[in-house]
Amino acid sequence: MKIIVYGYKNNVIGSRFITYLLKMSSGGNSFVMGKAKLDTDEFRNEVARHNPSNIIFFSKVNNDIYFSNYNKSSNYDNLVKYFSIVNTAMFCKNNSIHFTYVGNSSMFSYSGRGPHDHDIFHEFNETDNYNFTNNSFSVVSANIDKVMRQLSECVLNLRTKMPIVNSDCTGNFITSLKNKRYICSMPNSITIVEDFIPIIFDMVLCNLKGTFNMVNDGYVTSNDILDLYNEKVDNKYKWHNISYDDAVRSEDYRVPNNIMSCQKLKDYCNVPNAQTSLLKIFENYRVIDETDRDRFFLDTYDTTILVIGGNGNNNCNFINNTFNETDKLNILNYTNIYNNFNIEENIKYSERYEFVDGDLRDATLLRYIFDKNKITHIVHFSEPEKEHQMHNILEYTSKCLVGTNTLLELVRDSYSIINYTYVSNNKDFTIPSTNESKNVNYKTKNVCDAVNKSAIVLINSYKETYTIPINII
Numbered sequence: 001m002k003i004i005v006y007g008y009k010n011n012v013i014g015s016r017f018i019t020y021l022l023k024m025s026s027g028g029n030s031f032v033m034g035k036a037k038l039d040t041d042e043f044r045n046e047v048a049r050h051n052p053s054n055i056i057f058f059s060k061v062n063n064d065i066y067f068s069n070y071n072k073s074s075n076y077d078n079l080v081k082y083f084s085i086v087n088t089a090m091f092c093k094n095n096s097i098h099f100t101y102v103g104n105s106s107m108f109s110y111s112g113r114g115p116h117d118h119d120i121f122h123e124f125n126e127t128d129n130y131n132f133t134n135n136s137f138s139v140v141s142a143n144i145d146k147v148m149r150q151l152s153e154c155v156l157n158l159r160t161k162m163p164i165v166n167s168d169c170t171g172n173f174i175t176s177l178k179n180k181r182y183i184c185s186m187p188n189s190i191t192i193v194e195d196f197i198p199i200i201f202d203m204v205l206c207n208l209k210g211t212f213n214m215v216n217d218g219y220v221t222s223n224d225i226l227d228l229y230n231e232k233v234d235n236k237y238k239w240h241n242i243s244y245d246d247a248v249r250s251e252d253y254r255v256p257n258n259i260m261s262c263q264k265l266k267d268y269c270n271v272p273n274a275q276t277s278l279l280k281i282f283e284n285y286r287v288i289d290e291t292d293r294d295r296f297f298l299d300t301y302d303t304t305i306l307v308i309g310g311n312g313n314n315n316c317n318f319i320n321n322t323f324n325e326t327d328k329l330n331i332l333n334y335t336n337i338y339n340n341f342n343i344e345e346n347i348k349y350s351e352r353y354e355f356v357d358g359d360l361r362d363a364t365l366l367r368y369i370f371d372k373n374k375i376t377h378i379v380h381f382s383e384p385e386k387e388h389q390m391h392n393i394l395e396y397t398s399k400c401l402v403g404t405n406t407l408l409e410l411v412r413d414s415y416s417i418i419n420y421t422y423v424s425n426n427k428d429f430t431i432p433s434t435n436e437s438k439n440v441n442y443k444t445k446n447v448c449d450a451v452n453k454s455a456i457v458l459i460n461s462y463k464e465t466y467t468i469p470i471n472i473i
Contacts, residue, residue, distance in 0.1 A: 003031040003204065004050055006038060007058035008301055009330065010374040012163050012171030013102060013193050014058030015301035020197045035351055039084040044091070054204055055092055056100040057085065059144075060374075061163055063176040065106050065137050066188075066255050077371070078140045086147050093154045098207050102200070105159040105189070105213065107132050107142035108258040123261035126211040134254035149211050156203055157211040160191040161260055164225075164278070167286035169302045170376050170416045174285075177222055178229060182240050184247040185223040189215035189260040192277040199269055208268075213260040216274035225278065232282040297377050297419070303329035304373050308360060308407070309381040315423075316342035318379060323347045332373060334358055334366075360403030366410050378411065378420040380404070382452050393447050400451045401458065408462045421471040422459050424452060 005021070008014030021031045032050050036042035038057065047055070085101065092099035107130035110122055126149075130142040148157035162173040169175060173190065177183070196214050203212075223241065230237050248254075262271050297303050307319055319331055320343065333343070334356045347353045358365045369375070383400045411417050444450040456472055463470040 001030075001054060001205065002050065002052045003054045003056060004034045004047065004052045005031060005056045005058075006034040006036075007060070007102075008033065010170065010302055010304055010376075011058045012061050012165060012169060012302060013160065013191075013197075015328075016165065016193055017056075017058070017197055017200065018301065020201060024201060037084070039087040039091070043088070047091075047095075047097070052097060054098045054100065054207075055088070056102065056204065057088065058102045059085070059104065059141075061104070061160075061171040062106075062137055063162065063171065063173050065135055066162060066173075066176075066257075078136055082140055082144060085144050089148065089151050089155055093151060098156070098204070098209075099151075099154065100156040100158065100200070100204055101144070101148050102158045102160065102214075103145060103148070104141055105161045105215070105258060105260050106138045106256045107145060108260070109134075109256040110258055123259050124213075125261040126213060126264055132256045132258075134256075138256055145211075152210045154209060156208050158200065158203075158214045159211070159260065160196075160214050161189045161258070163191045163193050164281060165193045166281045166284050167298075168418075169298070169300065170374060170418065171302060174225060174229065174281075177225060178237065178239075180239070182242050183222050183226065184242050184244055185221045186244065186257045187219045187221050187259060188257055189213075189219055189262075190274055190278070191215050192272065192274070192281060194281075195272045195277055199265075202269070212265050212268070213262050214265065215260045215262050216277055217262055217266065217271045218274040219259045220274050220278055224275070228278060228282045229285075233285050233287060297329065299326040299328050301328050303376050304332065305329060305377045305379060306332045306334060306369070306373075306375045307379050307381075308334050309383070315381045319353075320344050320347065323350070323353060328352075330354075330373070332356055332369065332375070334360075334369070360399065361406050363406050363410070366407065370410055370414055370416075374416045375414065376416055376418045378407070378417065379423065380407065380421065381423045382455065383448075393451075396448060397451050400455050404455045404458060408459065408468075411468060412462065412466050417469070419469050419471065421473060422456070423473055424456055 003021070005014065005018060008018045018033060032052070034043075034046060034055075036046045089099050089101065091097075105124070108124045108128070109132040130138075130145065133139045133142060145157065145159070148155050163171060164174055165172050191214055195216060199214070226237070226239055265271050297305065305322070307315075309315060319333060322329075323331060324344075324347075330352045331347075332354050335358075343353075343355075348355075356365075356369060358369075360366070383396060411420055444453060459470060459472060462468055
C-alpha cells in the first residue's frame, strides 16, 4: 500500500496523522507527503509519479464557526475549494484510487434554545441531510459532504467536530475557546484527535468506504472544557458565560451546535467516551507560553512564521538560523525589496520557505496570505534607518506607520495568530522570550527614529486595547 497525504500542513489532525505514519511506515506500507495543490496538473503529475493506492485529504479546520457567524471566505475561494475536492474524488474514482476525505460536521445544528430543550439531544447520523447553511464555510462543507456520500462506493468520508489535542496550537478547539472573552456554553460532540488517528489509519489500511462521524461517544459543553482547564492547567483562568438567548440576539451568533451519533463507528471499533478522554487530555496539557517560554514557536507542521522585512543583511540570520534548526515549520518572507542573496541556497528552494514580493500597505495581498497560509507567528523587523530615507520622510513614515497599522488590523481580525513580535532595530535577531518587552524611550536621534518609536507606541496600543499577544524587543 502506498499513501499520498494532502492538507496536512497547518492542520491539527493532518499533522498528527503524518507523525503517526512516520512511526507506522513499515510492513510494506509507505507514504508520501503531497506537495501539489489538488486538481492541478502538478497534482496529476505527482500522482502519476508515485502511483499510490490511497490518497488522503485533510480539510481545513475552522473553529471560528463555533463562536460567530463566519463569512470571511470569498465566493471564488469557496468554488475553488468545492471543485478541487470534488474533482479529486472523481479523479480517484476514475483511476481506482481509494480516496479518504477528512472533513467536518459544521453542516448540522440542533434547534434547541437552551440546555433544558430536549431537541438538543437529537443525534445526527450519517444518513441525515444537512440543515445548517448560515455561513459560507458550512455551505461549502455541506455540499462537499453530499458529493462524498454519493461517491460512497470509492470514498471514505470522515466528519470531525471541534478537534482537541493536549497542547496549545492552531486548530485546537481548547486554544480557540480559552481565548474567547464571552462563552455561550452548549452541548456539542468533540473529536479527541489522539483517539482517532489510529482509527483513521486502520480504516485506510482496510480500504473502508462510506461516511462515518468521527466523534467521541457522548458530548461536552464549553463549560466542561473550561472547568477542567481551570482545575488542571490554570487556576487563575476566568471566563464569562452568556445565555443562548442573549447570544442569538446578535446576528453574529449563528453557529452549528450539534451532537453527532457515533453508533456506526462503534459498530466498527471501540469509541472512547468524550468526558473520559477530555480528562486525559488535561492530565498532560501543555500551554506553550509556560512549558516553552524560552522558545518563540514550536517546530510543528502547524507553525507558519510570517517574517516582515527579513531580507536585510542581518535580518536574514533569523530566517537562516530558524530554518536550519527546525524541520517542520514553514517560513514566509514578506518584503518589497528582492535582496535575497543572504538567504542560504538550500532554503530558497525548500518547500518550507516562500518569498513574497509585496508592500506592507497592501491589505489585499496580506489578507490573501493570511487566508491561504493560516499564519501562526509574525516576526516584524522595523524599517531600517538609512540616510537616503531622510530625504523622503513621507514615504518612510507611510511604509512604517501605515504599513504597520495595516498589518495590525489583520492580526486583530485573525484567530490563528499565536504571537506577534516586533523587532525595533536591525541587530541580529535571536528567538525571544514571550515575556520580553521594551519600554519606549521618547528621546529621538532623528525623524526616522521618531517614526520607529511611533510604531512601537502604535503596536503597544493594539496590545493593550485588543489583548493581542505582542512582544516588542
